[in-house]
Amino acid sequence: MILTFKINGEWVTQEIKPSLLLIDLIRDVLQLKGTKPGCLEGECGACSVIVNGDAINSCMYLAINVDGKEVTTIEGLENNENPLHQVQEKMLEHGAVQCGFCSPGMVMTTKAYSDKCIAEGITPTREEVKKSLEGNLCRCTGYAKIIDAAEAVYK
Amino acid sequence: MNFDVISPKTTPELLNAIYDNQSKNFRIGAGFTDLINQFKAQETEGLILINLAQLTEVDFKKISENEINFQIGALTTASELIDNKSIKENFPVLYQAANKLASTQIRNVATVGGNICNVSPSGDMTAALIALKATCHIIDCDGNERKELLSSFIRGLKKTSLTKKELIKNITIPKNFSKNIKSGYEKVGSRKSMEIAIVSLAYHLQMDDKGVITYAGVACGAVAPTIPFTTSACEFLTGKNINDISDSEKEEFAKRVLSYANPISDIRASDWYRKEVLFNISKTIFER
Numbered sequence: 427m428i429l430t431f432k433i434n435g436e437w438v439t440q441e442i443k444p445s446l447l448l449i450d451l452i453r454d455v456l457q458l459k460g461t462k463p464g465c466l467e468g469e470c471g472a473c474s475v476i477v478n479g480d481a482i483n484s485c486m487y488l489a490i491n492v493d494g495k496e497v498t499t500i501e502g503l504e505n506n507e508n509p510l511h512q513v514q515e516k517m518l519e520h521g522a523v524q525c526g527f528c529s530p531g532m533v534m535t536t537k538a539y540s541d542k543c544i545a546e547g548i549t550p551t552r553e554e555v556k557k558s559l560e561g562n563l564c565r566c567t568g569y570a571k572i573i574d575a576a577e578a579v580y581k
Numbered sequence: 582m583n584f585d586v587i588s589p590k591t592t593p594e595l596l597n598a599i600y601d602n603q604s605k606n607f608r609i610g611a612g613f614t615d616l617i618n619q620f621k622a623q624e625t626e627g628l629i630l631i632n633l634a635q636l637t638e639v640d641f642k643k644i645s646e647n648e649i650n651f652q653i654g655a656l657t658t659a660s661e662l663i664d665n666k667s668i669k670e671n672f673p674v675l676y677q678a679a680n681k682l683a684s685t686q687i688r689n690v691a692t693v694g695g696n697i698c699n700v701s702p703s704g705d706m707t708a709a710l711i712a713l714k715a716t717c718h719i720i721d722c723d724g725n726e727r728k729e730l731l732s733s734f735i736r737g738l739k740k741t742s743l744t745k746k747e748l749i750k751n752i753t754i755p756k757n758f759s760k761n762i763k764s765g766y767e768k769v770g771s772r773k774s775m776e777i778a779i780v781s782l783a784y785h786l787q788m789d790d791k792g793v794i795t796y797a798g799v800a801c802g803a804v805a806p807t808i809p810f811t812t813s814a815c816e817f818l819t820g821k822n823i824n825d826i827s828d829s830e831k832e833e834f835a836k837r838v839l840s841y842a843n844p845i846s847d848i849r850a851s852d853w854y855r856k857e858v859l860f861n862i863s864k865t866i867f868e869r
């Protein structure tokens with residue numbers, strides 16, 4: 427099956443097996459290893475990427491269904507002026523990264539959510555920030571610092 | 582996983598795909614948040630997947646309203662329900678149920694049709710739709726259409742009335758006849774996020790301007806093989822004034838809800854715990 431989609435700003439055309447999962451397309455075919463395989467059951471959010479503006483779990487998504495769409499992975503947040511996205515900077519400032527396995531997922535979910543809030547002119551409450559991260563698990567930090575970082579994006 | 586995929590873009594293409602594959606082993610998929618886990622646990626060699634995710638037909642996707650009801654396309658995601666202002670305003674029970682389902686990432690892809698057709702006793706959007714007396718609009722590959730009340734469409738654990746030729750196109754909910762409503766979705770799990778319900782209660786009450794209950798829809802999840810609409814509890818409330826329901830009436834209502842519960846004990850909770858919780862949350866809906 428032939429798939430044409432945008433990955434991190436660039437259109438690509440790729441031949442794939444119809445049953446391929448998006449996470450395997452990203453990690454194994456495109457060799458972008460920043461998207462992490464955690465539970466592979468939709469529970470942990472380590473594999474989160476952004477498809478047409480929405481955060482989704484790439485382990486629960488068929489690769490064929492990104493046809494014609496725009497996919498952003500953690501690698502796509504870097505550009506020449508800013509090697510780190512604002513969300514990543516806030517994570518560093520607040521010590522929100524320990525082993526780092528959950529971090530790409532945390533960053534992508536937070537980015538998708540903050541893009542929406544900013545577009546609608548909303549400053550979310552701490553409870554809302556927490557809720558936006560309910561699909562992302564972290565074994566190391568105890569969450570407080572991650573939530574602090576995600577909240578700081580609006581300050 | 583190793584299956585073949587057909588991705589129809591239009592309704593005729595979809596119906597042809599279903600028609601052509603009647604003699605084969607095929608499945609229909611929408612958001613795949615249930616199906617991918619099922620596929621991983623089974624042999625998928627030779628399986629054909631009819632993928633609804635690339636369908637462009639508005640009838641399957643849009644939320645709209647006419648004089649008598651709201652129509653929700655089967656492919657509407659939980660996130661799209663949450664973002665819809667009319668749904669939030671008119672049917673808080675459905676808004677809350679969609680918002681309490683899993684996580685943002687799952688809500689962004691999980692569809693209403695998939696939640697219904699997965700027929701889980703803990704399906705959150707399904708419980709809300711049962712309380713709202715929703716109707717399923719079903720089409721088949723011979724060009725026939727039929728409607729069925731959601732509560733009878735679900736026939737038992739993992740069973741619906743769908744034949745191999747059919748699928749759900751959309752769901753309708755009767756419009757409220759009153760602005761005075763009490764509506765919500767209580768979901769009890771062992772933690773706040775990412776939890777399949779241990780017990781849930783979907784309720785939607787409509788009152789006249791004096792507070793007399795003119796419509797009561799109450800359904801309970803995860804306490805029986807299907808999600809029962811608690812008719813006798815609803816009848817008990819109808820005609821009473823919401824502002825002066827006595828403690829003993831609240832208990833009687835909760836007892837009637839409980840009479841529909843026939844829970845199992847599993848790793849998440851015992852049958853005893855499920856009944857206690859259901860009884861207690863039923864009593865307290867009047868306080869919310």
Ligand SMILES: Cc1cc2nc3c(=O)[nH]c(=O)nc-3n(C[C@H](O)[C@H](O)[C@H](O)COP(=O)(O)OP(=O)(O)OC[C@H]3O[C@@H](n4cnc5c(N)ncnc54)[C@H](O)[C@@H]3O)c2cc1C
Pocket residue numbers: 467468469486608609610611612613614615616617655656681682683684687690691692693694695696697698699703704705706747748749750775776777778
């Ligand atoms: C981590 C995780 C957490 C979850 N948490 C919850 C939760 O809290 N609450 C909850 O209710 N659910 C939960 N679920 C289950 C799931 O996300 C929902 O049931 C979801 O609504 C299914 O929709 P879908 O579009 O992904 O369905 P799919 O997986 O695409 O399909 C599910 C079933 O429905 C059938 N189907 C789909 N659309 C149609 C149609 N239009 N006509 C006929 N048949 C159709 C399919 O053939 C399949 O049998 C969770 C799942 C995961 C992975």
Ligand code: FES
Pocket residue numbers: 462463464465466467468469470471472473474483484485486
């Ligand atoms: S790896 Fe996808 S949600 Fe855990």
Ligand code: FES
Pocket residue numbers: 522523524525526527528529563564565566567
């Ligand atoms: S930093 Fe280790 S899992 Fe989150």
